[in-house]
Amino acid sequence: MSDTMKAIVLRAPGSADNFAAADLPLPPLRPGDVRIRLRAASFNPVDYQIRKGGPEGRLVSSNILGRDLSGTVDSVHADLRDFRAGDEVFSYVCHLASSGTYAQYVSVPAELVAKKPACLSHEQAASVPVAGITATMALAKVGAERTSSLFIAGGAGGVGTFAIMLARQLGIANLVTPAGNPRSRAYLMERCGLGNGQIIDYKASDFVAQAMKRNGGPFSAVVDLVGGRMLGACTQLVAIDGNLASITEAPNQDDFETLFQRNASFHPIGANAYSLSGDRGVWRRYRAMLDHLSGLFDSGAIRPPPIAVLGPLSVEVVKKAHALLEMSAVQGKLVMTC
Numbered sequence: 001m002s003d004t005m006k007a008i009v010l011r012a013p014g015s016a017d018n019f020a021a022a023d024l025p026l027p028p029l030r031p032g033d034v035r036i037r038l039r040a041a042s043f044n045p046v047d048y049q050i051r052k053g054g055p056e057g058r059l060v061s062s063n064i065l066g067r068d069l070s071g072t073v074d075s076v077h078a079d080l081r082d083f084r085a086g087d088e089v090f091s092y093v094c095h096l097a098s099s100g101t102y103a104q105y106v107s108v109p110a111e112l113v114a115k116k117p118a119c120l121s122h123e124q125a126a127s128v129p130v131a132g133i134t135a136t137m138a139l140a141k142v143g144a145e146r147t148s149s150l151f152i153a154g155g156a157g158g159v160g161t162f163a164i165m166l167a168r169q170l171g172i173a174n175l176v177t178p179a180g181n182p183r184s185r186a187y188l189m190e191r192c193g194l195g196n197g198q199i200i201d202y203k204a205s206d207f208v209a210q211a212m213k214r215n216g217g218p219f220s221a222v223v224d225l226v227g228g229r230m231l232g233a234c235t236q237l238v239a240i241d242g243n244l245a246s247i248t249e250a251p252n253q254d255d256f257e258t259l260f261q262r263n264a265s266f267h268p269i270g271a272n273a274y275s276l277s278g279d280r281g282v283w284r285r286y287r288a289m290l291d292h293l294s295g296l297f298d299s300g301a302i303r304p305p306p307i308a309v310l311g312p313l314s315v316e317v318v319k320k321a322h323a324l325l326e327m328s329a330v331q332g333k334l335v336m337t338c
């Protein structure tokens with residue numbers, strides 16, 4: 001095994017032209033770490049937000065971006081019993097890891113690592129952690145297990161794809177999501193199993209009324225994955241005593257007033273929240289969620305996630321993924337082989 005690895009580094013915040021290929025030393029194994037030889041990584045909007053110098057990057061010290069991986073354990077720290085070299089794993093990689101995932105190797109605290117679902121390829125498994133964990137947390141907050149109606153704003157995106165898969169698995173009777181173009185509508189029907197009647201054109205001026213009509217009234221659970229005006233629409237769609245979760249931003253004053261008028265609860269979702277704890281026991285919640293998702297895939301309760309594999313670890317692939325995500329023009333998840 002070589003003692004260097006290939007990685008894509010960000011030489012300075014700003015343009016995607018600042019990405020460059022580099023040969024770097026393998027990351028060291030810290031106490032509690034698992035070192036993973038990546039087979040695939042996936043992309044998330046937070047990647048370009050950090051690249052541009054946004055506040056999401058304030059905890060990140062590495063110039064290698066990327067938060068999702070699937071791969072093979074290369075070595076484990078002597079104090080660990082949970083994993084062995086050769087195990088196939090996937091992981092939610094945040095600022096606690098040696099670097100991001102645009103690389104061939106990364107060392108990750110074991111609490112953030114789980115055994116890869118056996119039925120998924122590395123490319124499919126790499127698409128799961130950020131989007132699957134975020135969707136899991138959002139659905140838990142809106143009480144998806146007990147609701148009969150759920151509106152998911154942004155259903156065709158990465159997080160939305162997982163939210164829809166999990167909501168369908170729960171058997172929620174009335175599930176509605178908007179789409180802004182024929183490509184997203186086709187994706188939701190062909191890849192996510194929704195019927196035409198479950199999809200609203202969010203560019204229609206009366207789209208809130210249309211959504212209400214599809215449901216026969218407001219929704220007891222609403223998940224916002226878009227923000228801005230769509231979050232405002234979500235506050236209008238939530239029922240009296242209902243629950244609204246957003247993964248994007250806080251409601252403005254007018255939207256908050258709408259929530260007051262419904263006695264509705266607002267839940268901000270931060271997928272990285274557990275990583276901010278100093279207690280490694282709290283970090284373990286990531287593995288618990290990944291294990292749960294694994295079980296759903298391997299039991300056949302949910303189908304393999306739809307993905308688009310853009311190509312191998314390279315500046316070109318990273319730049320292409322960032323360009324597509326910045327246009328908000330992605331259905332499902334974009335993946336890179338490593």
Ligand SMILES: NC(=O)c1ccc[n+]([C@@H]2O[C@H](COP(=O)([O-])OP(=O)(O)OC[C@H]3O[C@@H](n4cnc5c(N)ncnc54)[C@H](OP(=O)(O)O)[C@@H]3O)[C@@H](O)[C@H]2O)c1
Binds near residue numbers: 130158246
């Ligand atoms: N809080 C957290 O922990 C957390 C975690 C993950 C992600 N996020 C954030 O959540 C957002 C979504 O993440 P993602 O990975 O799902 O992004 P994504 O995959 O880039 O989402 C793309 C989707 O957004 C939809 N969309 C864009 N504008 C829309 C609008 N005005 N109304 C309705 N849908 C619209 C698009 O559908 P159409 O093609 O139909 O327009 C597209 O399919 C991002 O801002 C991301 O930074 C937060």
